[in-house]
Amino acid sequence: MKMIGMGCDIGTSATKIVIMKDGTVAGYGVTLTKDKPDQAIEKFINKVLSNTGISLSDIKYCGSTGWGTKFLSLDHSEESLIKCLSKGAHWTVPTARTVIDAGGLSSTAISVNEKGKPMEYRLNDKCASGSGRFLEMVAEALELKIEEIGPLSLSAKERVHMTSQCAVFGESEVIAHVNAGREVADIVAGVTYSVGLGLSTLVKRLGVQRDCVMTGGVAKNVAVVKALEESIGVEVKITYFDSQIVGAIGAALCAQARLKV
Amino acid sequence: MEDNSILSSSLIRVRPRPEQSAKEAMDIALSKSDLSLEDINHCVSTGYGREMIPFATSSISEISCHGRGAHWVVPSIRTVIDIGGQDCKAIRVDERGNMLNFAMNDKCSAGTGRFLEIMAKTLGVDLDKLGPLALSSKAPVAITNVCSVFIQFEVMCMTSEGKNRSDIAAGIARAMADRLNTIVKKVSVKEDVAVTGGVAKNVAVVNNLKEILGVEILEFKKIDPQIIGALGAALFANERSQRG
Amino acid sequence: MKEGKERELLNTWKTTMDLAKFVLGYEDLTSLDQWGGREAVREILPDEFRENFDMIQPDLMDTILQPKNRRVALAYSDSLSEYIEFVNRKLDERKKVAYYYFPMSTEIMLALDMLPICYELLGGISAAQYIHGCEDGIDRIQSEGYPDHLCASQKATSGYLLMGIVPKPDVLLKQAWGCDPSNRMYEWASVTFDAPLITFEMPYYYNERAFRFLVGTVKRMIEQLEKISGNSLDEEKLREWVKIGNQATEYLLKIQELRKEVPCPDPAWHRPIDTAYSLLIGRPEAASYFKAVYEDAKKRVEKGESIIPEGKKEIRCAWGWAWNAYSLPFFNWLEEEHGATYLECSLTYFPPFTGLVDTTSLDTMIEGLAWRWFCWPMNRQSMSFSDIWVNDFVRICKEFKADCLMLGGHMACKHFWALNKLLSDAVKEEVGIPTLRFEQDIYDRRFTPVSELKRIMNTFFAML
Numbered sequence: 001m002k003m004i005g006m007g008c009d010i011g012t013s014a015t016k017i018v019i020m021k022d023g024t025v026a027g028y029g030v031t032l033t034k035d036k037p038d039q040a041i042e043k044f045i046n047k048v049l050s051n052t053g054i055s056l057s058d059i060k061y062c063g064s065t066g067w068g069t070k071f072l073s074l075d076h077s078e079e080s081l082i083k084c085l086s087k088g089a090h091w092t093v094p095t096a097r098t099v100i101d102a103g104g105l106s107s108t109a110i111s112v113n114e115k116g117k118p119m120e121y122r123l124n125d126k127c128a129s130g131s132g133r134f135l136e137m138v139a140e141a142l143e144l145k146i147e148e149i150g151p152l153s154l155s156a157k158e159r160v161h162m163t164s165q166c167a168v169f170g171e172s173e174v175i176a177h178v179n180a181g182r183e184v185a186d187i188v189a190g191v192t193y194s195v196g197l198g199l200s201t202l203v204k205r206l207g208v209q210r211d212c213v214m215t216g217g218v219a220k221n222v223a224v225v226k227a228l229e230e231s232i233g234v235e236v237k238i239t240y241f242d243s244q245i246v247g248a249i250g251a252a253l254c255a256q257a258r259l260k261v
Numbered sequence: 262m263e264d265n266s267i268l269s270s271s272l273i274r275v276r277p278r279p280e281q282s283a284k285e286a287m288d289i290a291l292s293k294s295d296l297s298l299e300d301i302n303h304c305v306s307t308g309y310g311r312e313m314i315p316f317a318t319s320s321i322s323e324i325s326c327h328g329r330g331a332h333w334v335v336p337s338i339r340t341v342i343d344i345g346g347q348d349c350k351a352i353r354v355d356e357r358g359n360m361l362n363f364a365m366n367d368k369c370s371a372g373t374g375r376f377l378e379i380m381a382k383t384l385g386v387d388l389d390k391l392g393p394l395a396l397s398s399k400a401p402v403a404i405t406n407v408c409s410v411f412i413q414f415e416v417m418c419m420t421s422e423g424k425n426r427s428d429i430a431a432g433i434a435r436a437m438a439d440r441l442n443t444i445v446k447k448v449s450v451k452e453d454v455a456v457t458g459g460v461a462k463n464v465a466v467v468n469n470l471k472e473i474l475g476v477e478i479l480e481f482k483k484i485d486p487q488i489i490g491a492l493g494a495a496l497f498a499n500e501r502s503q504r505g
Numbered sequence: 506m507k508e509g510k511e512r513e514l515l516n517t518w519k520t521t522m523d524l525a526k527f528v529l530g531y532e533d534l535t536s537l538d539q540w541g542g543r544e545a546v547r548e549i550l551p552d553e554f555r556e557n558f559d560m561i562q563p564d565l566m567d568t569i570l571q572p573k574n575r576r577v578a579l580a581y582s583d584s585l586s587e588y589i590e591f592v593n594r595k596l597d598e599r600k601k602v603a604y605y606y607f608p609m610s611t612e613i614m615l616a617l618d619m620l621p622i623c624y625e626l627l628g629g630i631s632a633a634q635y636i637h638g639c640e641d642g643i644d645r646i647q648s649e650g651y652p653d654h655l656c657a658s659q660k661a662t663s664g665y666l667l668m669g670i671v672p673k674p675d676v677l678l679k680q681a682w683g684c685d686p687s688n689r690m691y692e693w694a695s696v697t698f699d700a701p702l703i704t705f706e707m708p709y710y711y712n713e714r715a716f717r718f719l720v721g722t723v724k725r726m727i728e729q730l731e732k733i734s735g736n737s738l739d740e741e742k743l744r745e746w747v748k749i750g751n752q753a754t755e756y757l758l759k760i761q762e763l764r765k766e767v768p769c770p771d772p773a774w775h776r777p778i779d780t781a782y783s784l785l786i787g788r789p790e791a792a793s794y795f796k797a798v799y800e801d802a803k804k805r806v807e808k809g810e811s812i813i814p815e816g817k818k819e820i821r822c823a824w825g826w827a828w829n830a831y832s833l834p835f836f837n838w839l840e841e842e843h844g845a846t847y848l849e850c851s852l853t854y855f856p857p858f859t860g861l862v863d864t865t866s867l868d869t870m871i872e873g874l875a876w877r878w879f880c881w882p883m884n885r886q887s888m889s890f891s892d893i894w895v896n897d898f899v900r901i902c903k904e905f906k907a908d909c910l911m912l913g914g915h916m917a918c919k920h921f922w923a924l925n926k927l928l929s930d931a932v933k934e935e936v937g938i939p940t941l942r943f944e945q946d947i948y949d950r951r952f953t954p955v956s957e958l959k960r961i962m963n964t965f966f967a968m969l
Contacts, residue, residue: 449648
């Protein structure tokens, strides 16, 4: 039976839509979450559907998660983000036992069992150190594109040592280093190292078990992933699908599970 | 300063390098009082960049300077709350303006001037308009987060939801005063209390602080609260030059 | 009620208890809204209650009026009133005031005709009852320079002592565990108020030899107390108090067995109060309180009644650290909102082998009391390394059929934070249930406000 469904993860920075068909990802899209999300989300959903060649009436189930779920006007079930990340990561990497989600504002480390069920988690939703937002602030200050930060960090000769954990003070520190004449590559290397270290503190408190999978937008930054790997001493796998859509995949899976009941 | 009175002062936004800032500010102050660098007997530097000022004779921590400076202006002051750009401190002084006890936050930006700068930018107003904007509010919003970045996001959501900007500004002032209270509580507040540093100029923050602490807060009417640290440094310079 | 600034705190509690009994007296009243809400109720109250009413947490009133909670609420009010009257009487008689650390019972002090007051009780009851909790005490001691990261259970009382609103100690009794914050605070109190400090060592290891050592230290403690009180320990007198203490203990152990029933028949809001009365074991108030809790839960089991709303699935929670004292209604909310029942925690769990004290002779009684203190929650877990705490909770999760482990760790409890991961790992491995870990301050709501607690719970229960 061709079960077609949708998963939505409406985060503070990005909105992710996934279309599932025959047990696989048929299509997906990632866009920035707008100021007035309701209409923008509907428009974006239509765009993703048209790219996939599926119509709205074909969608038999829809799960939604994330901060902006309340803005989704389509019929949907609300799913817990922790559950979605766990299920989604497990579906993409069945050997996953530790999931590290590094999103726009908050980061989460989740310990999952062999069935993809979340057993324990650690949230950091109080402090923006280690957040995608911090990287965005640095990119803006240095007039770089966010995608450039990772590769540029890897080319650094002498990584700058960041003294502040705080994203706000960190931004001032970056500007101070620029004025002191430090190389931009060295500066971003310091920043990505600091972000990686912040994430590793979070996951170490939880306890790392192989396999370790990283999701969210920040997982696309190779330098952060490398710093995290070095700090926890375990390989960090990135999902072969876009690391940002794992939550949305999980949302679709959760909604699908409800149908069977 | 000369013989216990202020000749001139200056206040500028910092340049990338502390030496540049110090020179520029010093040049302005000197020209206002028609003096040159050679006329200065003793110069004390304070603040983050204090060790990097070439023309400073000696340096002293800004905690002592804020305490001494505030006390000189109003001798009945026993508690000084300094809210600067990157940190905030609560300082207890004795009847001679000497420091008895202090508590400081320099780890977290909420509770510092930086926080207000970010908020002003997010609301699309000038920093000095933030206080008056807050005062016109009748129903301050409740800010639920504690991190500047998270609060910034919260504020962005509120503005897009169409919440009243003066209510948001009032909520911000309250949140800031709450953060300050955690530091201030660590020293036993004794009246008279004064606020120094740039944030002293935000009336809404000061009002909220008054309410939370349950004490009157003295205003510096004739002197810019941002120069109190430098004033204290000048007083120490006076003492040190007399000792010879 | 006698006047005197040092009775101020307890007299405030007394008025609150009278008010509670007054309101509970209206048997058909199940919430303040029934009578038109808080404002309307305030108008109806007799004058002498109004000021006190304004201080009480509004949702606490509604919680105790709920039919399932009333019986125990009344028992709590009656018992606390009696204890306060006892304190006032002994103060009138100018008896020696003995401040003691919570994990012990009061029989020996009572037999020596002293007035036992638990240091940690004073902050706890205020935290539980009032909107402002015990914040004034905490802030007072902190403004003297006492570090904010230490334990609020001592901070509050220390502040109250400085404010002069609780009686001054004539002697302080402290089990010397590895809890530095509490050890230091008792030393501070001893020096500040010029009262002798008697420490008795809790041994490191948990075996026969260690127990013998403890009995020895308790005997030395008794010698010193005899000197201070000016009385010698009389066997008959001690027997009287120990019998009353045994009553309370018997009920307490039976209640624990009842909590194993599915669904759990014992409402959660009063767990902090259970700890409050367990430290008063020896007093008749404690016995009558635990009797009421037991009978209340027993009746529910017999009738097959549930404490969670119809249609909700029970989620049985083992609390690996414990409750907080500042929002009893929060624990009620867990039942109502999530069907989450509270099984045992490290401040309420007495292992079944605690048993009762043998009253045959002075020696058996001293040994029996020492044994009970050896088994006491928190004393027990403070000894040895993490094995006791971890093993206790693996056992609790299995025997009580827990669905999840709640680790609401007190921010000041270094011992807990050192072993918490060992605990959650062991439970995951041996019982296969998920864990929620979060920080709270046991007495100070400002650290993790109730709205934050609810948010944390909502996230966790959505995940299950």
